[in-house]
Amino acid sequence: MNISQAARQSGLSAKTIRYYEDIELIAPAARSDNGYRQYDAKSLEELRFLARARDVGFDLEESRQLLDLRRDNSRQSRHARDLVMEKSQKLQTRIEQLLSMQRELLVMASRCKGDEGPDCAILEDLSAGQAGES
DSSP states (O other), X not given: OOHHHXXXXXXXXXXXXXXXXXXXXXXXXXXXXXXXXXXXXXXXXXXXXXXXXXXXXXXHHHHHHHHHHHHOTTOOHHHHHHHHHHHHHHHHHHHHHHHHHHHHHHHHHHHOOOSSSSOOHHHHHHHHTOTTOO
């Protein structure tokens, strides 16, 4: 199948697939007589794997590690589990940071009159670095 078909079936863009080849995340595609990239079933499986890894939040390096594990028939499943648990913890930390930011924004919004006047506690808080303090 050509790159357009591989893109459609994997959920990745053609540009992303070419990029994955450029950074050697996937093997270079075979070329047809006219020079077009040709992808086989194995390549499509790997592209789908990478799309799914991206969809659940893995970055390129993490995806590379997972793909390497997938390719390794002597792998130990604990390595994949460790990567997933580490990612889960990073996400939990990020969620906590985002919730803290949201609370801070709500405090800022509650301090602003939101009327036609020029005084704005939000702008004052941001200028003074005092967000969230009463």
